[in-house]
Amino acid sequence: MSQVPHCYRHPGVETGVRCTRCERPICTDCMVDASVGFQCPECVRGGSGTGHSRTANQPRTVAGGRITGGDPHLVTHLLIGANLVVFVLAQVLPRFVAETTLIGLAYDPRLGREVGVADGEWYRLLSSMFLHQEVWHIAGNMLLLWFLGVALEEQLGRVRFLVLYLLSGLAGGALTLLLAAQNQSSLGASGAVYGLLGATVVLVRRLNQDLRPVLALVALNLVITFFWRDIAWQAHIGGLVAGVVISYAMVNGPRERRALVQWGACGAVLALSLLTVVLRVSALS
Incomplete structure (x- = not known):
């Protein structure tokens, strides 16, 4: 006992x-x-x-990160700012969306050439994470980023929070690339934000707090994922799973080997995401 x-x-x-x-x-x-x-x-x-x-x-934070002075939500603010800047660029530059959206391989008449990750444009895995075209799309994602990011950044620390966000977005993009049609485009911060959603479930459980409001939020977003038209559900699910895996390692690892467990889990998610992209690119090439 x-x-x-x-x-x-x-x-x-x-x-x-x-x-x-x-x-x-x-x-x-x-x-x-x-x-x-x-x-x-x-x-x-x-x-x-x-x-x-x-x-x-x-x-230190519950994940072992150092608590620094200044704005405790600095990374959250910077991520929201980066998304807003890219949104403005997408509105004023006609070719910007075509150059930065996530797509496997397709001929784009706007650019007059083949485009896609399979054509060597791997940067699209990152650029598409910050790209939005519709006001409702960026508004919904930024609202969730602010709502979830504030508490997560405080509890994980700046570096771990940023890694969680980026790897969740990458995992969502990799799963989209694998399962979606090769000419289907995808954009938005939803994969990364769903990673934060999964991490919030893990953190609230770790702190022995009431899970019901968070689970209700997860359920609502999953309903939207599968019943709203033109949503890349693959990005949502990939980001959600990655967020759960990464955050569980961050807040539940043994203190003696905490760093090893945390960065080992991050490395595993990164490696699996990249392997998924490599396999899909090989199939399309």
Whole structure:
């Protein structure tokens, strides 16, 4: 039978709650409400002590990332900004969408040539993740990016959050390339955003919070995925699965080998995505 942990400040008090930053067990008298979960008094004060003790007690996210000063949602803001800039470019440059959308292989009359990843344009896997044409499309994706990204960036840290976003988008693009028709184009941040959706489920479960609102949001988005016309469901599912895998490794890995588990999972998702693209390109070439 596993032993119930005791509060690190009150050794005689059993508790099932841990600080979301340093992961030390804390009782109800020591809990400090945070945007997600609870924190211990030391992490709220930003650490204490000097020298080695300050380094040892430096506040970290639940995934082990360093908590830096400044804007805690910097990456979320930058990603939203990048999507908006690309959206404007798509509106004012006639050839921009044709040059950057995700497509396997097809003849594009607008450009007068064959285009696609199978034609050597691998950059489309990245560029299409930031590309939107319709106002409703970018509005929906950016709303979800803001809503989900704020809490995830706080809990994972900037670097891990950015890696989660990009790899989820790449996985969604790879699955789309594999399963969609070779001349079917795809664009949008939906794969990356669905990765954040899957990661939110994992994080909320890890923090022992109420899963029902998040599961309802997932269910709603899956209904939209499969019943709304002209949606690349492959990108949604690929991103969602990648987000779950990556985030599970990030917040549930053993502390002693946490970095190895985290980056190993990221490497595996990256390798599988690239292998999928290589196999599809080989079939189309």
